[in-house]
Amino acid sequence: MTKRxxxxxxxxxxxxxxxxxxxxMGQIVKMKQGAGGEEYIRHLGYPIYLMTILGVWKILGVVAVLVPKYPLIKEWAYAGFFFLMSGAIISHLIVGDLKEIFGSALLLILxxxxxxxxxxxxxxxxxVQ
Structure with missing residues (x-):
């Protein structure tokens, strides 16, 4: 792997x-406003309990990506992040929130x-060689 x-x-x-x-963390503590906050979740038409599920999976995904070894778990974490962020973008597009897709798009690119x-x-x- 190159330095770059x-x-x-x-x-x-x-x-x-x-x-x-x-x-x-914002979703786990059920923030009212902000990215992934309760207002966003309600506006997108999702139940509030989904915030806790998404928040916990995000934290576990970060641990999986950062911890050395366990490449299969890393693949699952990356896949989860991909589906989560692409789903967020699609959800915002469906309800007409074009300006709200920036954060999700940035996390998808990252x-x-x-x-x-x-x-x-x-x-x-x-x-495979």
Whole structure:
């Protein structure tokens, strides 16, 4: 892995982790406003209890991505982040909140960058040469 790729990986991964932790904690404590807050969830038509589920999974996903080893769990975490953020973008588009997709789109891009540039020891080794 080149130094450039390692820098891209860690910058994307740290920003992804920060974004997921901040929004996840906000959802766990049921913030009224802000990204992923109760107002957003209600406006999008989702039940409030979903906030706790999403918040917990975001925190667990961050742990999975940051902890060394366990590449299969990392793949699941990245997939979860991808589906979560793409779902958020689609949800905002459906209700007409075009200006509200920026945060979700940024986290989606960071997810893709972190996944693409992850080091070999954080990838699943399928034995393919």
């Amino acid at each position: 790729n390692k820098i891209i990986y860690w910058i994307a991964t740290i920003w992804l982790a920060l974004g997921m932790v901040v929004t996840g 997810t893709l960058l972190s996944w693409y540039y992850r080091p070999a020891d954080r990838k699943i080794n399928l034995g």
